[in-house]
Amino acid sequence: MNAKLQHALLDLLRTLGLLERPTLQPIPVRSTKPAPQPEDRRRR
Numbered sequence: 855m856n857a858k859l860q861h862a863l864l865d866l867l868r869t870l871g872l873l874e875r876p877t878l879q880p881i882p883v884r885s886t887k888p889a890p891q892p893e894d895r896r897r898r
Contacts, residue, residue: 867873 864873868875
């Protein structure tokens with residue numbers, strides 16, 4: 855019951871603009887392709 859009241863209070867504060875919603879941080883995703891390696895200039 856206490857959790858329901860807390861959620862209702864938080865929803866009310868967000869609706870009234872007194873509390874900002876937390877912003878989600880992007881999660882870095884590794885690609886399956888290997889990163890391109892820079893060419894070595896000394897070989898030429």
